Amino acid sequence: MARLSYRDMRAFETLYDRYETLVYSTALRVTGDTHLAEDVTQETFLRLWRSPQLYVPERGRFGTWLLSATRNRAVDYVRSRGRRQKRETTVEAPQKEPAASEMADPALAAQLSDVRRTVKTALQTLPAEQRQTIELAYYGGYTQQEIADLLNQPLGTIKTRIRLGMQKLRKALATEVKEL
Amino acid sequence: MHCEEVGELLDAYALGALKPEERGPIEEHLADCLRCWKHLKECQKAAALLVLAVPLEQPREELRQRIIAEAAKETRQKADEPGEA
Numbered sequence: 001m002a003r004l005s006y007r008d009m010r011a012f013e014t015l016y017d018r019y020e021t022l023v024y025s026t027a028l029r030v031t032g033d034t035h036l037a038e039d040v041t042q043e044t045f046l047r048l049w050r051s052p053q054l055y056v057p058e059r060g061r062f063g064t065w066l067l068s069a070t071r072n073r074a075v076d077y078v079r080s081r082g083r084r085q086k087r088e089t090t091v092e093a094p095q096k097e098p099a100a101s102e103m104a105d106p107a108l109a110a111q112l113s114d115v116r117r118t119v120k121t122a123l124q125t126l127p128a129e130q131r132q133t134i135e136l137a138y139y140g141g142y143t144q145q146e147i148a149d150l151l152n153q154p155l156g157t158i159k160t161r162i163r164l165g166m167q168k169l170r171k172a173l174a175t176e177v178k179e180l
Numbered sequence: 181m182h183c184e185e186v187g188e189l190l191d192a193y194a195l196g197a198l199k200p201e202e203r204g205p206i207e208e209h210l211a212d213c214l215r216c217w218k219h220l221k222e223c224q225k226a227a228a229l230l231v232l233a234v235p236l237e238q239p240r241e242e243l244r245q246r247i248i249a250e251a252a253k254e255t256r257q258k259a260d261e262p263g264e265a
Contacts, residue, residue, distance in 0.1 A: 007255055013248060024239035026231055041239060042247050049251045060225075067231040075196065112232065119233045137197035138230050144197045159192065166191035170226045177225040 004052035012049055019063070022112075023070045029139050030074035036081075040074045047073075061179075063112070075141030115176055122172035130165030133158055181209045186216050194223035 003011035020041070027040035044066070048054065055065055123131055136142045136150065144162065148155040170177065186209045192198050193206055210217050 009248075009252060009255070012251055016244060016247060020244065021236055021238050024243070025234045025236045028237055029234040038239065038243050038246075041243060042250065045247050046250060046254070050254065060228075064228050064231070068228045071231050072196070115229070116232045119229050123230070123233050134195065134230070137192070137195040138227060139234070141196060143199050144192055145199065147197070159188070162192050162195065162197060163188060166195070166223065166226060169230075170222060173226055173229055176229055177222060 026070045027074045044070045130161045133161040134165045190220045190223045194227040
C-alpha cells in the first residue's frame, strides 16, 4: 500500500491482480449486472489509486476494507440508477467458482477460503427468512422498510429477523470478527 | 434514545438497512455512549464479513487492461500539470 502513495504502477497492478476476482464478484453480487459490476470495479480501484490514504490500517484489514468499500459503492450505483439487482433473494452459486489455483493470486485465495467457508456456512445455517432478510439488506442495499414492503411483511417482523439473524452470525463468526 | 433502543437497531445500522432519518438519532447517541459504540463495531465487523460469502466470478481480461490504462493515463495527466515535477 505504501508503494501506491508513490504512484508505483507495478504495485497497483499487483494489487489489482490480487483482488480483482473478489472486488468484481462483490460488485456483481450487488448489482446483478456485469457492465455495472465492471464500472464499480473500475471506480473502486481507481479511487484507491488516486487516494491510497483512504485506507487506514488501524481500522482493520485491507481486504475486508476494500470489499466493504466495493459493496458500498455498488449499492450507491444501484440506488442512483433506480435499478434493483436481479439476484435479490438468494446467494446464487455460479456454475463453477474459479478454484484457488485459477485465481491470479492463489495464495490469497487459499488464505481466504477458510474464512469464506465459515461465513457461508454461518449464513446457510440461519433460518431461511432471516438469511433472506440479511441478504436483502447487505447485498441488495434495501432498508428495513423496503424489505418489509418487498416481502409483504410487517416492519417489526423484518426488524426481528435482522436482529436475531445477526446475533447468530456474530456468535458463529466470533473468531473471525476478533481477527479483523 | 436509550441504549436499549439503540442496541436493537445497531445490526440494521451496520447492514446499512436504516433510512437517513433513522440513523441520525442513533449517531447522536453513539457520539456519547462508548458501550453502544463498541457494540456497533462488533456488528460492523460481522456485517463486513458477509462480503466474503459472495460467489466468485472472474472478470474479463479486458477490464484489467482498461483499469490499468486509465490509472496510467491519470498519472501522465497529473505529471503534465503545471507545478508537477
